[in-house]
Amino acid sequence: xxxxxxxxxxxxxxxxxxxxxxxxxxxxxxxxTGSRNELPPEMxxxxxxxxxxxxGTTSRNARQIAEEIxxxxxxxxxxxxxxxxxxxxxxxxxxxxxxxxxxxxILVNPTFAAAELERExxxxxxxxxxxxxxxxxxxxxxLQNVIYRGxxxxxxxxxxxxxxAAFTPRALRDxxxxxxxxxxxxxxxxxxxxxxxxxxxxxxxFARLAxxxxxxxxxxxxxxxxxxxxxxxxxxxxxxxFPGVASGDADFYVAQIHAMVLGGGMSSRLFQxxxxxxxxxxxxxxxxxxxxxxxxxxxxxxxxxTETAEISxxxxxxxxAMTGAVSEAELARAKAQLKSGLLMGLExxxxxxxxxxxxxxxxxxxxSVAEIVAQIDxxxxxxxxxxxxxxxxxxxxxAVGPIKKLERHDxxxxxxxxxxxxxx
Amino acid sequence: xxxxxxxxxxxxxxxxxxxxxxxxxxxxxxxxTGSRNELPPEMxxxxxxxxxxxxGTTSRNARQIAEEIxxxxxxxxxxxxxxxxxxxxxxxxxxxxxxxxxxxxILVNPTFAAAELERExxxxxxxxxxxxxxxxxxxxxxLQNVIYRGxxxxxxxxxxxxxxAAFTPRALRDxxxxxxxxxxxxxxxxxxxxxxxxxxxxxxxFARLAxxxxxxxxxxxxxxxxxxxxxxxxxxxxxxxFPGVASGDADFYVAQIHAMVLGGGMSSRLFQxxxxxxxxxxxxxxxxxxxxxxxxxxxxxxxxxTETAEISxxxxxxxxAMTGAVSEAELARAKAQLKSGLLMGLExxxxxxxxxxxxxxxxxxxxSVAEIVAQIDxxxxxxxxxxxxxxxxxxxxxAVGPIKKLERHDxxxxxxxxxxxxxx
Numbered sequence: 001x002x003x004x005x006x007x008x009x010x011x012x013x014x015x016x017x018x019x020x021x022x023x024x025x026x027x028x029x030x031x032x033t034g035s036r037n038e039l040p041p042e043m044x045x046x047x048x049x050x051x052x053x054x055x056g057t058t059s060r061n062a063r064q065i066a067e068e069i070x071x072x073x074x075x076x077x078x079x080x081x082x083x084x085x086x087x088x089x090x091x092x093x094x095x096x097x098x099x100x101x102x103x104x105x106i107l108v109n110p111t112f113a114a115a116e117l118e119r120e121x122x123x124x125x126x127x128x129x130x131x132x133x134x135x136x137x138x139x140x141x142x143l144q145n146v147i148y149r150g151x152x153x154x155x156x157x158x159x160x161x162x163x164x165a166a167f168t169p170r171a172l173r174d175x176x177x178x179x180x181x182x183x184x185x186x187x188x189x190x191x192x193x194x195x196x197x198x199x200x201x202x203x204x205x206f207a208r209l210a211x212x213x214x215x216x217x218x219x220x221x222x223x224x225x226x227x228x229x230x231x232x233x234x235x236x237x238x239x240x241x242f243p244g245v246a247s248g249d250a251d252f253y254v255a256q257i258h259a260m261v262l263g264g265g266m267s268s269r270l271f272q273x274x275x276x277x278x279x280x281x282x283x284x285x286x287x288x289x290x291x292x293x294x295x296x297x298x299x300x301x302x303x304x305x306t307e308t309a310e311i312s313x314x315x316x317x318x319x320x321a322m323t324g325a326v327s328e329a330e331l332a333r334a335k336a337q338l339k340s341g342l343l344m345g346l347e348x349x350x351x352x353x354x355x356x357x358x359x360x361x362x363x364x365x366x367x368s369v370a371e372i373v374a375q376i377d378x379x380x381x382x383x384x385x386x387x388x389x390x391x392x393x394x395x396x397x398x399a400v401g402p403i404k405k406l407e408r409h410d411x412x413x414x415x416x417x418x419x420x421x422x423x424x
Numbered sequence: 425x426x427x428x429x430x431x432x433x434x435x436x437x438x439x440x441x442x443x444x445x446x447x448x449x450x451x452x453x454x455x456x457t458g459s460r461n462e463l464p465p466e467m468x469x470x471x472x473x474x475x476x477x478x479x480g481t482t483s484r485n486a487r488q489i490a491e492e493i494x495x496x497x498x499x500x501x502x503x504x505x506x507x508x509x510x511x512x513x514x515x516x517x518x519x520x521x522x523x524x525x526x527x528x529x530i531l532v533n534p535t536f537a538a539a540e541l542e543r544e545x546x547x548x549x550x551x552x553x554x555x556x557x558x559x560x561x562x563x564x565x566x567l568q569n570v571i572y573r574g575x576x577x578x579x580x581x582x583x584x585x586x587x588x589a590a591f592t593p594r595a596l597r598d599x600x601x602x603x604x605x606x607x608x609x610x611x612x613x614x615x616x617x618x619x620x621x622x623x624x625x626x627x628x629x630f631a632r633l634a635x636x637x638x639x640x641x642x643x644x645x646x647x648x649x650x651x652x653x654x655x656x657x658x659x660x661x662x663x664x665x666f667p668g669v670a671s672g673d674a675d676f677y678v679a680q681i682h683a684m685v686l687g688g689g690m691s692s693r694l695f696q697x698x699x700x701x702x703x704x705x706x707x708x709x710x711x712x713x714x715x716x717x718x719x720x721x722x723x724x725x726x727x728x729x730t731e732t733a734e735i736s737x738x739x740x741x742x743x744x745a746m747t748g749a750v751s752e753a754e755l756a757r758a759k760a761q762l763k764s765g766l767l768m769g770l771e772x773x774x775x776x777x778x779x780x781x782x783x784x785x786x787x788x789x790x791x792s793v794a795e796i797v798a799q800i801d802x803x804x805x806x807x808x809x810x811x812x813x814x815x816x817x818x819x820x821x822x823a824v825g826p827i828k829k830l831e832r833h834d835x836x837x838x839x840x841x842x843x844x845x846x847x848x
Binding site for chain 1: 444445446447448478486487489490491493494495496497498499500514515516542543544545546547548549550551552553554556557558559657658659689690691695696699700701702703704705706707726727728731753756757760761762763764765767768771772773825
């Protein structure tokens with residue numbers, strides 16, 4: 001990788017990541033703000049702002065934004081997470097200047113027109129309804145909410161109907177003025193790009209960007225708890241969680257490998273035990289969620305009503321087993337999976353740009369592939385045992401669907417009480 | 425592209441598609457069989473066979489299959505469609521021989537053990553339940569079912585509970601013996617691969633593959649109709665369809681561009697009218713489904729209960745408008761979108777391998793990029809008008825959710841009656 005990083009005079013970070021042989025590029029701006037940066041009446045405002053960025057600037061209306069990028073066959077998209085908002089484009093190489101111009105325009109010159117907000121409010125309310133109709137989507141919101149109870153990190157990215165209904169153009173401008181500042185934004189381009197050109201264009205197009213730093217991100221910590229939503233579905237959706245680590249933690253790759261061994265692929269313990277040996281689930285996997293200052297390890301299971309009676313004990317058993325020995329073969333396999341995932345991701349410009357932005361936010365620099373591989377290779381059985389034991393203290397759970405037979409959370413949590421006592 | 429194609433002595437087609445600079449490869453076998461090739465008691469058997477291929481061979485059990493591919497950080501996956509079943513792997517370049525060995529093993533030497541089938545049956549029944557819980561998934565099954573009423577092409581890929589419950593190892597062997605034959609299979613590898621090596625390995629690993637041709641695919645034709653499933657959801661899901669073209673039809677790219685102008689992106693007519701101007705939907709798009717001998721153009725809308733009252737008239741209006749003039753700008757934009765999608769897809773080995781297999785099934789050869797671009801460029805306003813007018817004869821509809829206010833299908837269909845009469 002031949003990454004170059006420049007900091008413009010206004011504070012904006014510009015990164016280029018040229019990829020030989022590519023005829024296209026991915027280009028975007030990542031903003032270090034998301035739902036955890038919202039005040040209570042702003043729940044969902046980061047996401048609404050992401051939508052409204054496409055609804056018109058001082059020189060382009062919504063239709064022109066869509067038509068200009070699609071006229072060259074490009075894609076323009078955006079997403080909001082709990083800590084980031086991203087605006088990104090995929091274009092063929094000759095259209096990089098156009099993509100950069102449009103991305104800059106929607107970030108620097110949005111109008112947040114009242115009439116557009118009224119229409120887009122209806123669209124977002126529908127998006128909210130759709131999320132609520134999707135149990136394996138909404139369940140992760142429920143989980144986040146109980147883990148970070150009473151904290152902005154626990155809020156839903158889409159917000160609440162009441163807050164979305166009350167958003168005003170003024171609220172968008174206030175939030176944007178507070179959070180969309182040069183110091184908290186990174187422009188990354190991967191693919192058929194040249195640093196000199198990108199920097200020159202960015203200097204010009206982002207000249208009017210507000211300088212300085214954004215408001216402080218409120219700290220968060222794992223509280224934990226459980227939520228059960230009984231519903232007349234064919235499948236039950238259950239997700240368990242345990243306290244994990246932050247994105248920049250020294251144990252980040254320990255947590256990744258722990259999740260991989262536990263439930264990261266077809267050869268993982270959970271897949272083999274729960275799906276292959278017992279036929280209990282169509283879908284089961286482990287994952288980690290990592291934020292600036294906190295994180296968790298989770299296990300998702302989609303299962304039938306009858307099978308819910310059995311699932312908690314099996315998962316508790318596999319969690320317990322992870323406090324013991326992990327075989328050399330399992331460890332080697334998990335490392336190979338992480339490393340090949342990393343290498344294959346390097347072949348996709350969109351993935352590269354996103355990872356570069358994430359690393360700069362976390363470490364203020366880009367880690368080399370060799371450095372990441374070394375961190376993966378350094379994880380050993382002792383570290384996994386330590387991590388696997390340490391996270392057992394405080395389980396959380398969210399469940400949706402036909403869950404009458406699912407073990408009560410206090411019973412499930414009691415399975416881990418001895419670990420908690422040992423840790424205290 | 426430097427594609428090479430060989431036909432082995434047993435009839436198996438082997439394609440390599442080397443990509444310079446790549447450190448990984450995608451490799452898979454595409455089998456020209458799917459749910460439309462099933463007999464009535466076999467509904468869902470193509471999909472069950474896809475699952476069972478991973479459950480053990482004469483030399484590897486299920487766990488070994490999973491462990492061997494994941495030990496090198498590879499992925500092994502499969503899917504079943506109405507006309508194809510695919511088994512594909514993604515690996516780093518040195519692991520191509522291993523991936524090919526495993527893919528060959530699961531296709532040539534599966535055991536279909538009874539105990540494994542019992543467990544996997546439970547997994548598939550859960551997958552069925554999960555699909556039924558996902559309205560924007562199941563609605564496409566409903567649509568397919570009414571369009572191809574009474575024909576295997578109208579069946580659900582997952583099958584029915586009753587058929588899945590009755591599958592035996594014998595049924596798997598019968599279907600496999602009938603459909604999994606060298607003449608109907610294509611091995612494609614894209615990325616860091618060499619034709620000489622792949623052919624040599626394939627000759628050896630697939631030596632015991634059954635030769636000859638599969639059973640004839642039953643013909644299908646558009647019948648049409650409607651289905652409404654009232655359900656207590658927040659969002660209504662509606663999908664409309666109109667008779668389209670087969671995969672190999674001379675109008676294939678006319679249909680693609682028609683769908684792109686109508687509802688292919690943010691600048692499309694439906695997105696602009698339905699989401700941007702009226703705020704009626706979070707999600708709306710047009711698409712085409714194309715099969716060997718038939719196809720359709722569809723429009724999906726996810727919308728609120730109140731908005732369902734309005735949606736049918738708006739969609740009928742946009743369909744009607746597509747029988748008139750399409751602007752030069754719209755036509756150019758749709759072509760640019762198709763072409764850049766094509767070029768960006770060329771950067772991903774998995775996408776390339778899949779497209780190559782599809783082209784060989786349809787045309788018995790691989791079309792060059794220039795040839796596809798020429799076909800796209802040849803589409804003009806007159807062709808779009810002709811296609812847009814021709815498909816108006818026989819609308820179909822599937823709807824799920826809070827749809828009491830949704831226009832009845834006979835009323836919706838009557839909007840197109842004059843077109844039907846004109847066509848007759």
